[in-house]
Amino acid sequence: MNGRSISFLLVTFLASLAFIPTAAAQKDLAVVVNPGNPIANVSLGELRKLFNGEKRSWPGGMGVKLIVRSPGNRERTALLQFLNLSETDYKQHWTALVVRGEADTEPFAAPSIGMVLEAVRALPGAISLVYVGDLKPGVKVIKIDGLLPGAPGYLLR
Amino acid sequence: MLRVSNTAVAFLALAASLWAQDSAPVDQRTVALLVEQVKALQQETSDLREKVKKLEADRPTAPSAVAASATVAPQPPQPTAEATPAESSPELAAAMHDLHGIQWRGFGELDYQALDQRQPELGTYGFVPGSAANFYTGDFDLFLHSRLTERTSVLADISFEEGDAQSYKLDLRQALLKYEMNEHLKISFGRYQTDIGYYNSAFRSAAWLQTTADRPLIMEYASNGGLLPTQAVGVSLTGAIPSGRLGLNYIAEYGTSDTIRPDLNGAGTFNDENDGNHVLVGWFARPDWAPGLQLGGSFFHDKISDSEVSLADRFGQTILNSYVVYIAHGIESLNEVFLIRETQLATGTVSNMPAFYSQISRRWGRVRPFVRYQYINASRRNTIFNDVGLRAGPSFGARYDFNDYVAFKAQLDHTQRQALPDLNGLHLQVAFTF
Incomplete structure (x- = not known):
């Protein structure tokens, strides 16, 4: 193996090392809330109850405002996988909650990440899912079972 | 990148x-x-x-x-402490505005039902008793919900139900003033759907929400021949019980159901039960460790009479219910068991009437095939439910969702009836929401 081949392999290896941590972290879904929300950590079970409408208030009594992506977006797909529901079943689930008076309305479906972030900044009780690569200042990332996105063992992606 | x-x-x-x-x-x-x-x-x-x-x-x-x-740096982001000023776009502001006005949702259905005999059967929802087959529109429902304050809201269910000769009956199935003190105490005042079983509280009167074309007979509205007091006027309390990952909740109701139910023989006779004030206590759990699973049960007690015999002859009515429900991964499994126990107060005669239904379905794309088996064994000696007797049988069918608003259902029913010929039926339904 001549020097040219060694340098090529070295460059390839170093380049892949540089790429891996960025890609892994950006695949994680961050749970974001309004910065004024004192919550810092939720369990995976609590998170599921927040997003399927079973838990409708934060500790202290502030109402939960769910912000989700509109159908067809990758955050929506990840949310449905997390809840183990299809798009149709998810809509039926929320319609039933509204009919039973257990929810005011279906979650606000934002057509863009920018609108998700804007809603989370604007609404004190807001919560949403945003890929790490799309995060912007002005929202607060909370831990799931004590882990932040990118940490080993983080389950939401 | x-x-x-x-x-x-x-x-x-x-x-x-x-x-x-x-x-x-x-x-x-x-x-x-x-x-x-x-x-x-x-x-x-x-x-x-x-x-x-x-x-x-x-x-x-x-x-x-x-x-x-x-x-964004490749490192995990740290929580930010400061809030930025809210700069709502017109689109977002419009969407947020919807959270405050009156929310309303409509449900409708068109049904076609055919039976293999002209023996009179339940003649509700516009189905003509003794007819071999006919169309009807069932319920047309308007659900209204309005949040008055952060903790107070109003909920109403206005139903236009087809009756005989295509007349329509207006029924205020729910009219509730709700107050949510916190997760542990939510109070409702007004007319409510009793929490006597999962089905009654989960699906209300919207056919579109149901997988099947009809409700199980045991969970049918009492005004349409069902055996249970499905609605009442009074006060209802519910909330979470601190129970960690078990996800335990309680239910307590005190109210008047004043049930009038038609006999299932299509004769057009009714029984006014002249209910007293009922007490219902119940529980349900949604464990964190089994997403989609819900377990629950309730105890109901009231005093009723049989208007077809004597209003003075009172019965103590106790209804026990327990259920196991699983809805996740496209699977819907509903299983409920009931015991209706009626004690004639004057004589002490006791009638125990067990009932259950089990329904399972699975979604494959837009199609959701389902199977249901239901069983009711009402004592013939009980004068209130002697029109029901023993009824049991399976239902098969499928629901097809054209889109998020319109579904088509096809259902075959086979019902064995005590002292009557078996009944076979075809039920087609287009259910929609708007």
């Missing part, structure tokens, strides 16, 4: 230089080619940056994926 591209460019440059140190005259062209490629990549990066700047300038609140990636 731009950060990665810069890194890749740097490494390519490094590779080019290392390559150059080991150069032979014949490789000079390769080096030149690589340098050209590096320059091209740098130019492409520069162009992309310009495009990102332009996009951000045009839409500051909706950055593209490229821009977002460029501003």
Whole structure:
């Protein structure tokens, strides 16, 4: 193996090392809330109850405002996988909650990440899912079972 | 991605230089080619940056994926402490406005039902008793919900139900003033659906929400021949019980159901039960460790009479219910068991009437095939439910969702009836929401 081949392999290896941590972290879904929300950590079970409408208030009594992506977006797909529901079943689930008076309305479906972030900044009780690569200042990332996105063992992606 | 591209460019440059140190005259062209490629990549990066700047300038609140990636470090983000001023776009403001006005949702259905005999049967929802087959519209429901304050809201269910000769009966199935003190105490005043079983509280009167074309007979509205007091006027309390991952909740109701139910023989006779005030206590659990699973049960007690015999002859009515429900991964499994116990107060005669239904379905794309088996064994000695007797049998069918608003259901029913011929039926339904 001549020097040219060694340098090529070295460059390839170093380049892949540089790429891996960025890609892994950006695949994680961050749970974001309004910065004024004192919550810092939720369990995976609590998170599921927040997003399927079973838990409708934060500790202290502030109402939960769910912000989700509109159908067809990758955050929506990840949310449905997390809840183990299809798009149709998810809509039926929320319609039933509204009919039973257990929810005011279906979650606000934002057509863009920018609108998700804007809603989370604007609404004190807001919560949403945003890929790490799309995060912007002005929202607060909370831990799931004590882990932040990118940490080993983080389950939401 | 731009950060990665810069890194890749740097490494390519490094590779080019290392390559150059080991150069032979014949490789000079390769080096030149690589340098050209590096320059091209740098130019492409520069162009992309310009495009990102332009996009951000045009839409500051909706950055593209490229821009977002460029501003985020690969390390996990840390919680930010400061809030930024809310700058709501008109679109967002409009969406948020919906959270405050009156929310309303409509449900409708068109049904076609055919039976294999003209023996009179339940003649409700516009189905003509003794008819071999006919169309009817069932329920047309308007659900209204309005949040008055952060903790107070109003809920109503206005139903237009087809009756005989295509007349329509207006029924205020729910009219509730709700107050949510916190997760542990939610109070409702008004007319409510009793929490006597999962089905009654989960599906209300909307056919579109149901997988099957009809409700199980045991969970049918009492005003349509069902055996249970499905609605009442009074006060209802519910809330979470601190129970960790068990997800335990309680239910308590005190109210008047005042049930009038038609006999199932299609004769047009009714029994006014003249209920007293009922007490219902119940529980349900949604454990964290089994997403989609719900377990529950309830105890109901009231005093009723049989208007077809004597209003003075009172019965103590106790209804026990327990259920196991699983809804996740496209599977819907509903299983409920009941014991209706009626004690004639004057004589002490006791009638125990067990009932259950089990329904399972699974979604494959737009289609959800289902199977249901139901069983009711009402004592013939009980004068209130002697029109029911023993009824049992399966239902098969499928629901097809055309879209998020319209579904078609086809259902075959086979019912064995005590002292009557078996009954076979076909039920087609178009259910919609708007």
